[in-house]
Amino acid sequence: MKPLSRRTFLRGASGVALALPFLDAMRPTRARADTAAASPRRVMFVFQANGDETARRFAADGETSFELGEFLSPLDPYREDLIFLNNLHKRFYDLPEDARADNHQQGGSSLAPWKSGTGSFPIGGTESTIGYVEGPSADHAIGGLVMEADERVAHRHLVFRVGTKWNDIWNTHAHAGPVGQQNPIPPETDPYAAYARIFAFTPDDEAAQREVLRRLAKRQSALDLVREEGNSLLTRLGAEDRAKVQQHLESIRDVERALQTGNGAATCVQTPLGEKLNPYDDKNHVIMGELFFKISALAFACDLTRVVNFNWSGNTSNRVYSNLGLSEGHHDISHNSDASAFADIRKIHKHLWQQNTKLYDILKNTSDGDGTLWDHTLVVHWNELGQGDTHSIHDTMVVLAGKAHDHFRRGRLLDFKGKRSFADMLVSCFHYMGFEDMTSFGEDVLNMQGALPLT
Template sequence: MIVMKKSLPRRLFLRGLGTTLALPLLDAMIPSMTALAKTPADPARLRRLGFVYMPMGCDVTRWTPPGANRLDELSPTLSPLASVKDHVTAITNLELQNAYPGTHATSNAAFLSAARARWTESTDYYLGTTVDQIAAKQIGQETQLPSLELAMDLLATVGQCDNGYACVYQNNLSWSSPTTPLPAEAHPRIVFERLFGDGGSIADRCAALRKRASLLDSVTEEMARLKNQLGPADRAKVSQYLETVREVERRIQKAEADTADNKLPDLDRPVGVPASYADHARLMFDLQVLALQGDVTRVITFQLARETSTRAYPEIGVSDPHHPLTHHGNDPEKIAKVAKINQFHVSLFAEFLAKLKATPEGNGSLLDHSLYLYGSGMGNPNVHDHTNLPILVAGGAAGKMGGGRHIRYEKPTPLANLHLTLLEKVGVRLDAFADSQGKVDELFDPLSL
């Protein structure tokens, strides 16, 4: 006999003044029947797809894991992944043939499209629909935001940016059509309002903030009423989630307050965000956790820095600008600094994965129900090549992805093969994508070890 119970809807929101607050997946949202039947509440169907872009390639000698098949030993650059390596796969010798003739603009543009960018300095740019947007058109239609595009830098540059290519190519990772780039947002406050508030103009947001000390204060009464319908485990889960939302909001407010004391802001950094790159990045990653946990969106792209970025990283002892360092001319000291930046970026991604892993959801964790691709559209930045790309895939246990491995191809293989594979694993089936020649079957095949 099956015991039936009334369940809460998965698309449950708490509503307050200018606020729409999504909730994480609760036990009360999963009917007893889901053990036997697939429903929209089934956590196995709540898979997410994310992409994190690392600009300007890497020092491949410090990136590539030393072993084959198993990821038993991590390379120096990947060492921060130690605590989550069983959920990560490194893939060696993937390439982007359509990114040639070899530029920063085409590295960024081809990363998610695997398409050849039209060479133009004007507005007649043309690329291809990116993999994230193909996914969003199917798995993003049931969520508040079909997709979320994030970045760390202001994207104010226009015109020609790189060898005759329009700036639009290196400003935007996501394209919803070959002629429609989707601008990314770098300001945590604006992202926060998109996820949990009504948005509006800057003036509207400032006025709303003056009316309420905290987003959560406006839904207190509704929260209390909801908790009366939940069991102890769900009440604890809701409380933990809301405390996380409140903490992220507090950090955003502090960063905005600190702006007045920062007399020399980073020109790449929007006013009102943390002065430290790491603090800004962690805030943007934490917003992704909240967006995924609340099922506000299931598709996310995040650009860690813009191609040709001249950002320095004094917090890790690198005061030289990033882009000039990548044209190192085989200078060992410059190469070591590039590798240090690469490792720093990986460490922030590792922290993010650890938070996903520590967030329970359904019969596993948020990491189990997500797939993330981390990497770059450039291999060796000193020569601007697009082969042997630094690529990682994380998460996906609900899709039976076997982590803790190193897939090493003997010959250069299209990155589009991986895009096609990830699409299939989140339920989007295509015969081909861009220049794909097949799929990365080893990624989800435990027998390949």
């Protein structure tokens, strides 16, 4: 039997089309007999802001016998699938003085380790101004290489941010380049609109997107528009593929339910679409983050993209975490060095790490080829700073999560003591994604020795 196209969609009325997960029926006949057929590799960059408290990251520091500190403790159940990269150096001070911003600004562009160009943004603590970095971010570059290798992938990358709608040098983390040009990429900040755009078949099909949004506002499912074709497809699939499709459609329905109902305790606002949660209200950041996580997993499962750049906020985020009993903004707190401020910083980061584990569980519960998305995804957690009150950059931490095709040796704490760079870590991400000819990424002075020793 002829295999299904890897880009098979369920199409319905009003132009709405929903992508399918990877199915055994999509493999060539010979490949179906090969149970070890590889699933695509994916990478998801996850950002949280304002540094942490470096001395309290770990209670013990053995490579495999390490103990997590208070604010990292939510990760303990997942430690066998994590690698903690401690004390990576960002090396910005090796750039010419007129080609670097302050550590918040330059640090927020860490995925794009290039010099800054000219511009009108004030540099903190000086009377000088600066512009965006002059080169692409890793998510954009990796996504481009993926699309060159497989033209069936629809989106180079997806870029999401929870919270603020506006964009500037303090909260834009994705860049298109090319090298030598400033080209910041505005993220999607509204999960309602992102869902309609990504899953309404084509990015430029505005009529289909409007129909999806209209149905969400009316508490209806876009799945109803493709149900007849979906039922027809199910009769042509084997039992295992039927189960995958049904699980996938239920996952999409779950996202729709969340978009439609939100959380009864959260603030709702009136919009042209009817009542929905306000994506820009600090009180709703947990719900918006989880929605973006679910949308990311669906996009991965449909192979619509293999790269996601997700941000809990911009750098210098001053979100007020009232859900934690705080009344002062995050960035303001991070500038203080007293014990109570550090206690609040630990509280904020513990909260965000708890939210990040929801992503892990979503990936673990999403079937993908011969396993789950957790088996076939690398999640890269990063921050623009090491510690907020000192604006340090020599002691930044990255956490790698996910089984990632067993590409890395996991369950370890590696302390690089400032002798390897954040750019070196990005080279390791290129290698995981299959682009092992990449020996450096970004300005030469921001690179040190190439890919990190992680395998």
